[in-house]
Amino acid sequence: MSRAALYDRTGGPEVLYVGEVADVQPQPGHVLLRVRAAGLNPFDSKMRAGFIPSDAPFPRRIGGDVAGTVAAVGDGSVYGDGTAIQVGDEVFGRAGGAIAERVVASASELAKRPEALPVEVAGGMWVAGLTAVSCLATIPIGEDDTVLVGGAAGGVGFVAAQLAVATGARVIGTASERNHELLRSVGVEPVTYGEGLADRVAGLGQVTAVIDAHGRDALDAGVQLGVPADRMVAIAAYAAVDELGVHNAERAARTPENLLELADDVVAGRLVFPVAATYPLDEVVAAFTAVDGSHAPGKIVVLP
Numbered sequence: 001m002s003r004a005a006l007y008d009r010t011g012g013p014e015v016l017y018v019g020e021v022a023d024v025q026p027q028p029g030h031v032l033l034r035v036r037a038a039g040l041n042p043f044d045s046k047m048r049a050g051f052i053p054s055d056a057p058f059p060r061r062i063g064g065d066v067a068g069t070v071a072a073v074g075d076g077s078v079y080g081d082g083t084a085i086q087v088g089d090e091v092f093g094r095a096g097g098a099i100a101e102r103v104v105a106s107a108s109e110l111a112k113r114p115e116a117l118p119v120e121v122a123g124g125m126w127v128a129g130l131t132a133v134s135c136l137a138t139i140p141i142g143e144d145d146t147v148l149v150g151g152a153a154g155g156v157g158f159v160a161a162q163l164a165v166a167t168g169a170r171v172i173g174t175a176s177e178r179n180h181e182l183l184r185s186v187g188v189e190p191v192t193y194g195e196g197l198a199d200r201v202a203g204l205g206q207v208t209a210v211i212d213a214h215g216r217d218a219l220d221a222g223v224q225l226g227v228p229a230d231r232m233v234a235i236a237a238y239a240a241v242d243e244l245g246v247h248n249a250e251r252a253a254r255t256p257e258n259l260l261e262l263a264d265d266v267v268a269g270r271l272v273f274p275v276a277a278t279y280p281l282d283e284v285v286a287a288f289t290a291v292d293g294s295h296a297p298g299k300i301v302v303l304p
């Protein structure tokens, strides 16, 4: 047996508790991890709150991002390069229900953690990092672009904005004023979101592409500024995808290989991937209260 964050009904962070669960032996192509770090995401909160319907039985587990140590290996579990995963390997990636002492992960969603990548950073990278990669895979950005990134100080937006800067593009990012200096520090021109966004952005120059990593404000601004729909991508505005004809971020780029590239960028100092706070497993309610509220930029990570 080991301990995991669980909930018996949908609701706010207070429905979460830590309970005992049976450890399962990994099936072929899967491994059992001793979790060392598990990042929290708004998606986890939406599932817990019931905003995303699910018929999974209660008690339900929660979490997805993970870094941990391999404790047991199912048959045929290999990394993307074909090498065998071994007990004791330090890995990172994705595993459903990761906010726990132990979790089973698919080998196809794991990579070996570079030694120089801190475990609490590695444990929060999959969802935010690879969603950002997906945005740029969906609408390729280059040095002739001026990109508007909505929610540029958020988990996804901050990575997407930096990846766009790295292409040589000019990048304008929306954020609260308290985060403007952070955006400037990575080469992003900050602009405050809310009423009048399109006018403020128009005063800065002609936008050629939009990545909306928050909702649809930046997409609506893009429409007003004459950005073609096929140069705009959304990650959290499903209605806008239909109404405006913009892209959903495609999923094919969410691979361990792309995760390793991001990790190399972090280790080399080319990508800033902040951790806002860490919590022990027993404080999972406080950790999700922080995710659901307004917190410092960066990931909230549970260290079981």
Ligand SMILES: NC(=O)c1ccc[n+]([C@@H]2O[C@H](COP(=O)([O-])OP(=O)(O)OC[C@H]3O[C@@H](n4cnc5c(N)ncnc54)[C@H](OP(=O)(O)O)[C@@H]3O)[C@@H](O)[C@H]2O)c1
Pocket: 041, 042, 043, 046, 127, 128, 131, 150, 151, 152, 153, 154, 155, 156, 157, 174, 175, 176, 177, 179, 193, 194, 213, 214, 215, 217, 234, 235, 236, 249
């Ligand atoms: N489709 C997918 O696969 C996918 C994957 C990952 C995430 N998502 C979704 O994408 C959204 C963002 O995720 P995340 O992990 O980046 O969240 P996050 O780290 O909590 O960041 C959200 C950011 O939104 C900004 N924000 C708040 N109100 C805003 C507004 N009115 N206009 C523009 N920005 C605003 C905040 O900026 P300030 O702090 O500067 O106020 C905050 O930094 C969530 O809804 C999440 O569920 C979707």
